[in-house]
Amino acid sequence: MKKITIAGLLALFTLPAFAQQHFDTPDKAATALVDAISTHNETAMNDLLGDNWRQYLPPEGADPEAVARFLRDWKVGHKIEETGDVAHLNVGAGEWQLPIPMLKTAEGWHFDMASAEDEIQTREIGRNELSAIQAMHAYVDAQEDYYQRFQVYAAKLLSSEGKKDGLYWPTQPGDEPSPLGPAFSPTVPGMGYHGYRFRILPDAKKEGFALIAWPVKYGETGIMSFMIDQNDTVYQTDLGSESQQKAQALEAYRTDKAWQPVQ
Template sequence: MKTQLLSGIVLLMASTLAHAQQHFSTPEQATDALATAISEQNESAMSNLLGENWRDFLPEEGVDPDAVDRFLRDWKVKHSTVINGDVAHLVVGDSSWQLPIPVIKTASGWQFDIQEAAEEILTREIGRNELAAIEALHAYVDAQQSYYAMNQSYAKKVVSSAGKKDGLYWPAAPGEAPSPLGPAFSPTEPGAGYHGYRFRILPDKNSGFAMVAWPVSYGQTGVMSFVVNQDDKVYQKDLGNDSAQKAQALAQYNPDGSWQPVAP
């Protein structure tokens, strides 16, 4: 019995050591190792540096490949590790973009603390999603104008019926001109949304066109809801935890004073 217990303790210790995060003598060594792991797309090294559950702290759709490319380009341009007491941050590029994951000093050395970065990662993701939603609304306005030029009327739906061109998006045949909107507004997974947002065409009291956008998951994929009409001026409002219900309940485009204009 003692032998079995001892064996169990040894196995537990071995497992703990195998999954322990990597420590470094200096924060610069840690940030250099991370940049190398990212450039090599080394999943094992990433787990050693950030912990086995590091992907749990990323957005649901994962890391944007373009963001990774920008990081690596900025790293080559310029990078430094800014130390403030027992906390350090990696800063890259001419614009001094700061990695949200801090390096902290522990009794064993310097290591990344991705749990400490969770809130900042979420805040940044929400900001990116909201900007993408605003850009999508501007794209919608352009698409409606293009649709009107072809049909002398505005589209009543985003995605066309099968085999028809009665919406702003339809699959284009080879050699055929593309639809006014791209396939991003027609996600392959129903209800997945676009960059954390869902969209719905609204009737406009001036017989034009309008659209509302709201977060797929309030507080996680976005906070603000947005509306736009043919004037191409976006308004925003925090509809709270009931954002989806309130946005879908809007009968027409008619923002009151509680909707604030989004700076162009």
């Protein structure tokens, strides 16, 4: 089952936080959360998640499809996994687990946002890295499409104004779409595509095309950097805190033992 974007699910609610609510059982806490989500009850959400819960979530907007999927999965089935004073909510046939644990104290069960921080970020990084890998494959398909049209490979992601010298160009209704969408190279400073930036690399053997991707913020939006060439094999490596500098310093596609194929 596809993972739900928990940040999008929770970011629907933006009112100031109130005192956190406790329950006799984790099942009652989980039911209250689902009721708050399904009714868009902002006050209830803040009561459930406590003060300053937004600081633990990535800065992204709501994902209505993720919310709907979560509620559908809840109806399909849900159960509580309880281990001592900690419990988790699993929903759906695939038993997707909500990354926010429920903690038992003297006052009862409550949602523990502080403990959820690492898990939420880990899942966000995982989603971004998978999206980057899929984007690399989409790039290969786009280059092949471009070659079929123009008998050369594109040297740019975005075309110059009024030209088709890149993989994306604006179209009018009825026009054949460009091989690639505009998201790979956003024009807003600091933005990326699912937490990653992309740059076309010259092929050292001059036989085809290549692409490199690196995280917008290392350790926050992603960890691994990726490369791909016309053979459609994605390679990955951890370039560390200097991922951007190292990725931009590469002059041509070239893999060494540090770059391993993505399984």
